[in-house]
Amino acid sequence: MKMNDYIKIVDENLEKFMTISYPENIFKAMRYTVLLPGKRLRPVMCLESAKIFSGNYENAIPTACAIEMLHAQTLIHDDLPCMDNDDFRRGKPSNHKVFGEATAVLAGDALLTFAPQVILKNSSNLSNETLLKIMDEYFHAAGANGVIAGQIVDIESERTQPQNPKSALEFIHIHKTADLFNLALRTGAIIGGASDEQIKLMTDFGTKLGFAFQIRDDILDEISTFEEMGKTLHKDKSSGKLTYTALYGLEKAKEDLNIILTECSNILASGNIKSDVFAEIIEKLRIK
16 A cells, blocks of 8 residues: 555545534534645554554554544644634635634534544444553543643743753654654554554654654744645744744754654664555655
């Protein structure tokens, strides 16, 4: 399977899982952000992780799609005026600009609970023990010890300079980004029947990759264009946001990004994991 094959599978199944019913407006708002064209990195990683350890990705499709719904939920709430206040996402108006703030809040809340239902209702071929492990992974990543932890520290760091900015930045990057990468990789591995040692290796890989992804995002906020990124740029610097480039400078950020991506490849090699999909993701994140 190639990355584009996985993306097609994810898009087809997201469309299937997210039918519109009454009250229509909330389902339209949920679908709007979930179905926006995107890289689908998280569901792709989930499917590939399952395939690596079992040779089968089909059993992971509902979980992969649920993770993309959770990711969309974080984007909807992150774009709100009370959070990062972004008017655009993936080149289109943010959810709250289309449906209003109240509906956007509710759409995010709805996705948070809709996503695990997708897993439970469409994974009859998985054992109860496996489903319980997936639910534990999902709620950990989605909750106060996961992306919410990263978001609150990110917000607080704009208001008050942290005592240890480097530690705060690492915490933000790991929880806002790497936690969902790890959710995808770990649940895929669990579905694939991976050992505890193999799951740990995928966690190490996901943590590094998520950290690298966020460094890249910080770099692109300074050097990219709206057409490339699909969102308002240079807001981080103007708002005094804690970013990797603000702490270390642009050139150091580029250097560290490529070092960490090489470490990602080394982690996979140490476990004798060969994946063209993961290799492609790593290379696409590199910045010359």
